[in-house]
Amino acid sequence: MGILYSLEGMGRKRIDVYDNKVDLVWGNQTKTVFIKDIITVEYAPCRFADGHLYIRTARDTVGTSDEELDKVFSHMQPGVTFRKSGNEMALKIKDYLDKRIEECANESKQIVYQASPADELKKYKELLDSGIITQEEFNAKKKQILGL
Numbered sequence: 467m468g469i470l471y472s473l474e475g476m477g478r479k480r481i482d483v484y485d486n487k488v489d490l491v492w493g494n495q496t497k498t499v500f501i502k503d504i505i506t507v508e509y510a511p512c513r514f515a516d517g518h519l520y521i522r523t524a525r526d527t528v529g530t531s532d533e534e535l536d537k538v539f540s541h542m543q544p545g546v547t548f549r550k551s552g553n554e555m556a557l558k559i560k561d562y563l564d565k566r567i568e569e570c571a572n573e574s575k576q577i578v579y580q581a582s583p584a585d586e587l588k589k590y591k592e593l594l595d596s597g598i599i600t601q602e603e604f605n606a607k608k609k610q611i612l613g614l
Contacts, residue, residue, distance in 0.1 A: 475546025509560040512550040519556045520545035
């Protein structure tokens with residue numbers, strides 16, 4: 467899928483937003499941040515001073531495995547500053563990213579731990595050993611878990 471939103475900032479900086487990632491562009495350098503790694507989006511509209519839209523990740527940087535690219539982006543905020551004409555687009559990007567961040571968080575919450583039969587048996591054996599369940603109850607659960 468192509469670019470959903472794009473915001474031209476000051477100093478040859480730009481943010482391009484896709485379905486699952488954000489490209490931070492500075493001149494001819496590009497740094498990609500995946501939406502699943504974004505913690506928050508900081509937005510300040512342009513009123514009397516320049517507005518800004520910053521992307522915050524767990525590292526609070528836009529780190530990369532590419533050392534040269536890290537040098538380029540290490541001294542810049544992970545986002546853009548913009549003039550008043552960028553307010554509307556910046557707000558659209560913030561709203562979109564906030565929605566996608568929430569969706570990603572909900573998806574990760576839906577991962578359910580499925581205990582293995584061995585784990586289940588171990589749990590019931592501990593209950594048996596501590597006297598919480600009887601041998602008969604343990605045997606019944608063991609048959610159920612093993613499908614006997």
